[in-house]
Amino acid sequence: MSEDIGTVTIDSRAEGDDAIVTVAGELDPHTAPLLERALDDAASAAKGNVIVDVAGLTFIDSSGLRVVLGARRSLVDQDRHLLLRSPSDTVQRLLDIVGLSDYVEIDR
Amino acid sequence: MTSSASTDAPVTAAEVITLELPAQARHLRLARLTAAGLGADLGFGLEEVEDLRVAVDEACAVIIDGADAATRLVLRYEIEGPALTVIGTCRASAPADVHPVARELLNVTADGWDVSHHDGSRAFRVRKVAIAGVS
Numbered sequence: 001m002s003e004d005i006g007t008v009t010i011d012s013r014a015e016g017d018d019a020i021v022t023v024a025g026e027l028d029p030h031t032a033p034l035l036e037r038a039l040d041d042a043a044s045a046a047k048g049n050v051i052v053d054v055a056g057l058t059f060i061d062s063s064g065l066r067v068v069l070g071a072r073r074s075l076v077d078q079d080r081h082l083l084l085r086s087p088s089d090t091v092q093r094l095l096d097i098v099g100l101s102d103y104v105e106i107d108r
Numbered sequence: 109m110t111s112s113a114s115t116d117a118p119v120t121a122a123e124v125i126t127l128e129l130p131a132q133a134r135h136l137r138l139a140r141l142t143a144a145g146l147g148a149d150l151g152f153g154l155e156e157v158e159d160l161r162v163a164v165d166e167a168c169a170v171i172i173d174g175a176d177a178a179t180r181l182v183l184r185y186e187i188e189g190p191a192l193t194v195i196g197t198c199r200a201s202a203p204a205d206v207h208p209v210a211r212e213l214l215n216v217t218a219d220g221w222d223v224s225h226h227d228g229s230r231a232f233r234v235r236k237v238a239i240a241g242v243s
Contacts, residue, residue, distance in 0.1 A: 030133035
């Protein structure tokens with residue numbers, strides 16, 4: 001599945017029991033709801049964990065960070081995990097600033 | 109977009125660029141792009157430009173939250189020496205609510221910021237100073 005609304009592109013696929021959600025571009029209040037839907041759909045479709053590949057993410061603000069935090073919270077409630085894969089230094093720094101890197105598993 | 113800035117002249121005295129756009133989230137990118145371009149012109153480092161993008165985005169998002177389709181967001185970018193101050197205004201009947209995550213990001217990415225509400229308008233001010241330009 002792939003969605004694109006101009007400044008962000010989101011692709012989802014299954015990998016075994018896990019779901020891989022690849023997000024590229026910019027996450028702001030306009031585009032973050034798209035990621036929220038994609039993560040909800042991925043969590044519903046997969047039995048395992050949700051891996052969010054953010055290597056192509058060039059911008060994220062509090063709206064995007066809150067979506068990640070919300071998805072992580074609902075997965076943890078089901079004894080599942082949300083893992084962020086390949087954040088750029090910029091994204092990693094923002095995760096650190098808001099303390100998200102203490103809660104979300106990150107695969108650099 | 110109107111500008112009093114010359115493209116080639118060095119940035120010295122206060123220069124002002126005004127950007128007016130619909131107060132809708134899909135246009136926040138323009139606010140970020142303008143901030144990033146001006147920050148680069150001022151000699152901001154990469155991290156400072158990224159900080160500026162985040163701070164301006166967060167502040168804009170705060171004051172346009174809940175705005176109707178006809179509302180306009182007016183942004184004033186003021187350049188003075190190594191500092192860029194961005195002032196945003198938007199008509200709104202209620203004060204803005206700053207989410208704790210947004211507040212955290214603003215505290216770290218801006219050198220100073222505030223959000224206010226007066227006479228039926230929300231406003232913000234974000235200030236960023238280029239480290240290299242501070243003596």
